[in-house]
Amino acid sequence: MGNAGTIGAGAVQWMTAGSGIIHQEMPKPVDGKMGGFQLWVNLPRSEKMRDPRYQEIPAEEIPVISPEQGVTIRIIAGSYTGIKGPVREIVADPDYLDISLEEGRTFLHQVPRGYTVFCYVFAGKVTCGLGETLLENRNLTLLNDGDHVQIKATAGPCRLLLLSGRPIREPIAWGGPIVMNTQEELEQAFREYEEGTFIKATSHHPY
Secondary structure: OOOOOOOOOOOEEEEEOOOOOOOOOOOOOEOOEOOOOOOOOOOOHHHOOOOOEEEEEOHHHOOEEEEEOOEEEEEEEOEEOOEEOOEOOOOOOOEEEEEEEOOOOEEEEEOOOOOEEEEEEEEEEEEEOOOOEEEOOOOEEEOOOOOEEEEEEEEEEEEEEEEEEOOOOOOOEEEOOEEEOOHHHHHHHHHHHHHOOOOOOOOOOOO
């Protein structure tokens, strides 16, 4: 549709595909290096055909807090100590926290019971939970149900993503970039894409 935007270092984009968005990313390394994360969050059947939506958040609009020395938290979505992230009104009710800990520091965060919670370490080592399960760089773990998450940095500083959200508990049919509930719905979506009727939006809005 001709829309475009530039995502700089530390920035976030949150795209809700809904009834259809065709998109393309064109990343450009700086000094031969580039890092980033792309996460997919499913929508329940009742919300899959909602209007598409796009949120582009520059780095300076993401709250950064240090509740104590050696602990730094970027709040992308959800909230921590009453401070809310800029990505809002998402069906899955996610918390999305970017956490940095100095060696020996502990992060504690309450989560709703029944929510899915996972963390991904991308620098250093941490112990997670009362059993102190060791997680190293590039380890991802799905946590058991409970009331809170406890993470402690070991052997130097660390950085990790902590995400939680309301589970959907519906069947998933996944093909390439499209996620539906059944194989029949998936085949229909691909037919619409091939026929040029996939995008349902009729207006032309800049991001």
